[in-house]
Amino acid sequence: MEKTAVTLEDIKKAAVRIRPYICRTPLLREIKMDGALGCQVYVKPEMLQVTGAFKIRGALSKILSLTQAERDKGIITSSSGNHGQACAYAGKVLGIHATVIVPEDTPKLKVNNARSMGAEVILWDRAYTERWKKVHAEVEEHGYTIVHNYEDFDVMAGQGTIALEILEDLADVETVLVPIGGGGLISGISTAIKETNPAIRVIGVQAEACCPYYLSRQNGERTKATVKQTLADGLACDWPGNNTYPIIEKYVDEIVIVSEEAIEEAVRMVANDAKLVAEPSACVGIAALQSGVVTTRADEKVCVVLTSGNWGIDMIGRLLKGSVWRAFFNETLKGSNMKTLLLNKDEVGSLIDLDAVLEAVENGYKAFNSGKVVQPDFMSIELPGSHACIDFKGGLDLAGGYITIKSSAGGYKGNPELGLPTGMNTVMLFEASTGALRCVMDGTWITGCRTAAAGAISVKYLAREDAKTLCIIGAGNQARRQLRAIIRVRDFSEVVVWNASPGALDEYVREMSAETGLDIRKCETAEEAVRAADVVVTTTRAHRGPIVQKAWLKPGTHIVAIGSDMPGKQELGADIFKEAKVVNDAVELCIKYGDTQHAVNEGIITPEEIHAEIGEILLGKKAGRESQEEITIFDSVGMAIQDTVTVAMLYEAALDKGLGTPYEFFK
The missing domain is CATH 3.40.50.1100 (Rossmann fold)
Structure with missing residues (x-):
């Protein structure tokens, strides 16, 4: 039976x-x-088990339950892994003919191991369904009993x-x-x-x-x-x-x-x-x-x-040394563990995969809230007598095994006369276990892409499921990146946009409508845009004071506040925080630099009333949206871990594709 x-x-x-x-x-x-x-x-x-895996338990249980007549005809399975080895071993110790169907590209070692135990190994199509068709054909011809690896x-x-x-x-x-x-x-x-x-x-x-x-x-x-x-x-x-x-x-x-x-x-x-x-x-x-x-x-x-x-x-x-990818790096660059990979702006741009960045940043948030990140406060060096400065952000990803230092130079107004941009970003990637400098890359794309990913991740986990209208405040590069990233994680029937500069607004609507195929509608005022929206994303330079007012928001709106990243900057009216569920990328940083600073400084909320950091929600430690009516705010000032995981992902992609120039600094 x-x-x-x-x-x-x-x-x-x-x-x-x-x-x-x-x-x-x-x-x-x-x-x-x-x-x-x-x-x-x-x-x-169970690696101490005979055959080195638990699979022998199931294989023996099945085969030993067969009648003698069934044993005499033999058994068959399809597996190139531990189950196939288990069936071969069981056949040997019980004196039963065992047939194992494996993909035609199975390593010879595995094939030879099964054959050394007396199994008949048939090399067949790589496709799972095709191999099981072959199994059933063999059963039809020889009367074998199938030993399925998990359905039996x-x-x-x-x-x-x-x-x-x-x-x-x-x-x-x-x-x-x-x-x-x-x-x-x-x-x-x-x-x-x-x-x-x-x-x-x-x-x-x-x-x-x-x-x-x-x-x-x-x-x-x-x-x-x-x-x-x-x-x-x-x-x-x-x-x-x-x-x-x-x-x-x-x-x-x-x-x-x-x-x-x-x-x-x-x-x-x-x-x-x-x-x-x-x-x-x-x-x-x-x-x-x-x-x-x-x-x-x-x-x-x-x-x-x-x-x-x-x-x-x-x-x-390779794993015990630190990383499969780092071992591959040593093989690829041939010659010296001290070689460093150099990646210019165009090479970095060609490696950007928005889906991969989304995944990397989400993992980075989880690592941060799992205690797997060391992230000191950033340092800023100002050039006396000018508005120029260079900021330095550093972070250690214990899980990934990398340290990054990103320098962001800005405010160099005379640079265009020298053929240089007014702002420049450079990132260095170090191997944490050795301190070796593994990569130096242009950072122009890094901040923009990981910031866009941050906003999209918050929309994915905090916006209402039935959100239909997306509002973008701003019309610059980050406004473009936010739209590209957010539509990767959610579908919207309408996009509305407002910007203080009508010319930039018209250009944004024209370009992004053509690029995305979405119905993008420009609004005459910020109020008009916000009142229409289920999700509001603010991407301005945050120099003008609060743009979004509490009275404009519909119940259940999700807000992504991106622009405020320094003391004094502000995009949201502080009173919005009073009734909202507030989520930060990093509470300590947002209290200093984000829109959250104003709500805390004005006594509207206390730091203890901030609901969660986004990584806590991703890990299930804190709840996300709990009702259709609540207003949620994701305040993001940017974290070094976002840079670290993004840069590490790009570095590994460069190795995989053979991009970049190896250079040996320490000969």
């Missing part, structure tokens, strides 16, 4: 079946990690035996973190845990680059995900399983996602602190704790399942 579910009893029977063939992995107490991860850390190291209930039962061992070793465990790829592992583990003790929290973790179960949880229905390149390639899956999805929805308390940077850092932590070699897919649970997307108490007993350790030693070495 075909099974339609997996139960605790099934998992207990599977444990008996597979016991003679597997390693009962220990539960390790990792005290050294407690401080960094914010809980009492235990790990279940006997496979789920085998994976669930991990939970039985955790509960035996740590009966008072409070939270268990489990990676999610196809979903078979967490289906088995969550069933065993919840049917034993429903109070234990089960959290699934996916890579941000491939997260169908996370998206499905957010949308309330099975949702297909776009699979991007990820270090955690063992978790790559674009669609929740028919059998796994209902179990995960029933038993898994939370599903969270982690960035590539967080995964990379987690691999290093496991190696350095636990002295275990774990592949990136195995480390997403550690990444979730380390990056703050999962919150715990300091005394909470948390078990993280480390699923596997089958990763190339060369890649492990």
